[in-house]
Amino acid sequence: MDAGYPVDALPVGTTLDHDRYEIISILGRGTFGITYLAKDQLGRDVAIKEFFPTGYVSRDHSSTVHSTAGEQGDIFHDGLKKFLGEAKTIARFKHPNLVHILTYFEQNGTGYITMGYESGEDLNTYLQNHNASEQYLINLFTPICSGLDLLHRAGYIHRDIKTANIRIRNDGSPVLLDFGAARDIFTSRPDHLTRIYTQSYAPYEQISPGWAEQGPKTDIYALAVTLYYAVSKKMPANAQARASALMNGKSDPYEPLATDAQHGFSPEFLTAINNAMNFDPDKRPASVLEWAQQLSGGSTSEEKPTPSTGLEKAKNANTTSSSPPVEKEVFSVASLDETKVNQSTNTEKTTSIKFWRIAFPLTIALTVIGGAIWYIIQDIAPATEASEAEPDNDGAIDEIQSSLFLTTNHGDQPQYQQNEKIEFLVTSDKNLFVYCFYQEEKANLFRMFPNADQPDALIAKGVTITIPSPHNSLEAGEAGHDSFQCFGIPKDIANALSSRLNDNGGMQPITAMTLPEVKDFITAQNNGSVVETAEIPITIE
Numbered sequence: 047m048d049a050g051y052p053v054d055a056l057p058v059g060t061t062l063d064h065d066r067y068e069i070i071s072i073l074g075r076g077t078f079g080i081t082y083l084a085k086d087q088l089g090r091d092v093a094i095k096e097f098f099p100t101g102y103v104s105r106d107h108s109s110t111v112h113s114t115a116g117e118q119g120d121i122f123h124d125g126l127k128k129f130l131g132e133a134k135t136i137a138r139f140k141h142p143n144l145v146h147i148l149t150y151f152e153q154n155g156t157g158y159i160t161m162g163y164e165s166g167e168d169l170n171t172y173l174q175n176h177n178a179s180e181q182y183l184i185n186l187f188t189p190i191c192s193g194l195d196l197l198h199r200a201g202y203i204h205r206d207i208k209t210a211n212i213r214i215r216n217d218g219s220p221v222l223l224d225f226g227a228a229r230d231i232f233t234s235r236p237d238h239l240t241r242i243y244t245q246s247y248a249p250y251e252q253i254s255p256g257w258a259e260q261g262p263k264t265d266i267y268a269l270a271v272t273l274y275y276a277v278s279k280k281m282p283a284n285a286q287a288r289a290s291a292l293m294n295g296k297s298d299p300y301e302p303l304a305t306d307a308q309h310g311f312s313p314e315f316l317t318a319i320n321n322a323m324n325f326d327p328d329k330r331p332a333s334v335l336e337w338a339q340q341l342s343g344g345s346t347s348e349e350k351p352t353p354s355t356g357l358e359k360a361k362n363a364n365t366t367s368s369s370p371p372v373e374k375e376v377f378s379v380a381s382l383d384e385t386k387v388n389q390s391t392n393t394e395k396t397t398s399i400k401f402w403r404i405a406f407p408l409t410i411a412l413t414v415i416g417g418a419i420w421y422i423i424q425d426i427a428p429a430t431e432a433s434e435a436e437p438d439n440d441g442a443i444d445e446i447q448s449s450l451f452l453t454t455n456h457g458d459q460p461q462y463q464q465n466e467k468i469e470f471l472v473t474s475d476k477n478l479f480v481y482c483f484y485q486e487e488k489a490n491l492f493r494m495f496p497n498a499d500q501p502d503a504l505i506a507k508g509v510t511i512t513i514p515s516p517h518n519s520l521e522a523g524e525a526g527h528d529s530f531q532c533f534g535i536p537k538d539i540a541n542a543l544s545s546r547l548n549d550n551g552g553m554q555p556i557t558a559m560t561l562p563e564v565k566d567f568i569t570a571q572n573n574g575s576v577v578e579t580a581e582i583p584i585t586i587e
Contacts, residue, residue: 052457054105055080056096062158063151067094075455083163091163092148097129097156100453111155126157133159143193145223166216170209178276180311184342186220187269191338193222198262198334207268208247209275245509247271250285251327253506263327266337270322277303277311277319286506288325298325314343450474450532450580461585462522470513470530474505479540481533482513483561487526490555497553503540528584539571
C-alpha cells in the first residue's frame with residue numbers, strides 16, 4: 047500500500063456489496079466519511095461514499111467499523127440512519143445536471159452510497175487556469191439552475207453550492223455534486239434544519255438558523271457567490287462578516303460588482319449577481335429560473351445590498367427573547383467538505399513550509415476544503431444555534447481542549463512523506479477566536495491561522511475550516527516530528543497576540559516569539575490561567 051494511503055481507509059482491492067464493487071483508490075475524505083473510486087462488475091467507474099465520521103469510529107483488521115461507546119456511539123448510529131435515509135430520498139431525483147445516486151447499502155458496520163463517476167474537472171480548478179466569459183458562465187449555470195429548480199419544486203434545497211461542487215464534464219456540460227446536504231425544508235421546522243454549509247458561500251440564514259427561513263433563495267445566494275468569484279477572481283465578504291458589521295452599526299462590507307467596470311461582462315449579468323447577493327433574502331430573486339433569466343439579460347431591477355433590512359433582522363436574531371429549541375447535534379460539524387487525498391493534479395501551486403514558500407494566488411477563499419470534490423452524500427444533523435457576533439467565551443480558557451477538534455487529511459495521527467500535501471481541519475463546538483501554529487522540530491514557527499487569506503480568527507460554532515485555505519497548498523518538508531497547535535482565546539487576547547506576533551499576516555516564519563513564548567503570553571494575558579491547546583503531532587518520513 048502507498049505510504050500516503052490513510053491507514054484507516056478500506057484497502058485497495060476491497061470488495062463491497064456482495065463483490066459488486068472493488069475499491070481502486072481514494073478520491074477524498076472529510077469529517078463524515080471517505081469517498082472511494084471503485085469499479086463495478088462491468089468495469090465501469092463509480093464513486094462510493096463510506097460513512098466514517100472521524101473521532102466517532104475505528105476500523106479493525108477485518109474492515110469492520112466500530113463506534114465508540116456511550117453517547118458518541120448513539121450519535122453514530124443516529125447519523126448512519128440519516129445518511130442512508132437521505133440517500134433513499136435523494137435517489138429519486140434524476141436530472142442530467144445533478145449527480146445521480148445508483149444504490150446504497152450497509153456493510154462492515156456502516157453505510158455506503160454509490161454514485162455515478164464522470165471524468166472532468168471542477169469549476170474551481172477551471173477558474174484557476176481560465177478566464178471564463180459571460181456566455182460560457184451562462185451556458186454553465188443555466189442547466190444547473192434547471193436541475194436546482196427540480197430540487198426546489200420538490201421542497202428541497204442543496205445548501206452547499208460552490209465552485210468545487212460544480213463539475214465540468216469532458217463534453218463541457220456541468221453536473222452539480224454533493225446535494226446530500228439537501229433536506230425537505232418545507233415540511234420541517236426551522237430548528238430542525240442542519241447547519242451544513244461552506245462559510246464563504248453561505249447566506250446568513252444558513253449560518254444562523256431561525257434568523258430567516260431557508261429556501262431556494264439560500265441556494266441562489268451561493269450561486270451568486272460562485273459567479274462573483276468567477277467574474278472577479280476574488281471572494282465577496284462572507285455573510286458572517288456582513289452580519290457582524292451590520293449588527294455593530296457599520297456599513298455592509300459587501301462590494302457590489304461595478305456594472306461599468308468589469309470588462310467583457312454586461313451590466314445586466316453583473317446586476318443579476320448583485321441582486322442575488324442581497325443580505326436580505328426577501329430582496330433576492332424569487333426562483334432560480336427567474337434568476338437564470340436575469341443572467342441572460344432578462345428584466346433586472348437592481349436592488350443594491352443595503353444595511354437597512356439586513357441590520358434589523360441581524361439585530362433581532364440576537365435580541366429576541368426566545369429562540370428555537372436546540373436539539374442534540376450530530377457530530378457538531380457544519381461543513382462536510384472533503385479534502386483531496388494523493389492529488390495527481392499539478393495545476394495548484396504547492397509549497398514546502400521548510401523553505402518558507404506558501405502559495406498565495408490572487409483568489410481568496412475563507413472556507414473548507416478545496417481541490418476536486420467528488421460525489422459525496424452528507425449527513426443531516428439537527429440545527430445548532432450560532433450568533434456570529436460574539437464568541438461563546440467569557441474569558442476563561444481552561445477547557446479549550448474540549449472546544450476544539452483537530453484532524454488532518456491523513457487522520458488524527460498523520461504520517462507524511464516529504465513534499466506530500468498537508469491539510470488541517472479545525473472544528474469548534476462553540477464560537478471561539480482561534481490561533482493555530484505549525485512548529486518545526488528543529489527550525490521555524492509559523493502562524494497558520496488566521497492569515498492574509500483567512501483573516502477572521504473567529505470560528506463559529508459547528509463550523510469546520512481547512513488550513514491552508516482551498517486556494518493554497520502546504521507540503522511536508524524535511525523529515526522530523528513537527529506539531530500543529532491551536533489556541534482558543536478571548537477576543538481581546540487575540541487582538542493583543544496579533545499585534546505582538548508582528549508576522550505580516552501569518553504563513554511566514556515568526557521571529558518575534560517562540561511557541562512557548564506564545565503560550566506564556568496568552569497565559570499572562572489571561573490573568574495567569576493555564577491555557578489548554580488542541581494539538582496534532584506531525585511525523586514526516
